[in-house]
Amino acid sequence: MKKSFFMLVVATLILGACKKEEEPQKSLYLRLGGNAAIQAVIDQFIANVAADARINAFFAQAAADPARLKKLRDNLVNQIGEATGGPEKYTGLDMKTAHKGMKITDAHFNALVEDLSLALDKFSVPAMEKTELLTALGGMRADIVGQ
């Protein structure tokens, strides 16, 4: 009887000491809402940039040509999808090559980030996901600014 009781106590202690396996955190891609959500954010971002006199001249070619606009939109969706852990693959030009000679400044880049931030706010993206996304994309600053 004593032995059984003792074994029961030991078993309880062992089971209690076992850490419950934590569920792996969903990727940022899934937390944002996947491809459909990213598309909606990108459409809003494109609208914000097109109305922003500080930087819309950089996108004049895309804005004037529906075929180029489609490529830009697809590239942006793929880029954000890939950066957030989604199945998309960005296959456009690397950022340095794509922006070479454009003389983009920190002010231009900040304006772009602001427009993206407004697009994320429009869809009530939570602060944590928003910060994660902007941080992931902020790493591109060095390849875009000052080229």
Add this chain to the structure above:
Amino acid sequence: MKTLLIKSLKALTLVFTITLIVLTVWANWESPKLSEKLNLKPINLVVFNLNKSISISDSTDITKNLISTNGVTACSVNPKSNAVSVTFYDDVITEGSLGKVIEGQSFKTSKVNFATIDGPKCPIPSEYIDGLTTLKRILCFR
């Protein structure tokens, strides 16, 4: 002479075959972009300049009216530049109709012609990129 011609033809055929194989491997190295598989419906973009300042209530009303219009995927009202931009499906709604939605708020609109804006351009010609993309699409069997 005849032998030289045959040798040249053989060499050209070999070069052509190797080039085709290399291009096919390149085109099939990665699976097509998800956006190509999904075949995202293209959007159009139009930006209107307005004839007067936009107040906060004007901005709210214009946004509300545009977003509730069938065919509009996104809109942005920028009071600093007195501009309204709209992304839309042109098989559902036209630029003219969108302009009328905005003019319903007692504004006059003038469309921004981006083709005349000489902004900074991508250094790689688009024809080069388009050519590579088309070639890849043709040779991709995935």
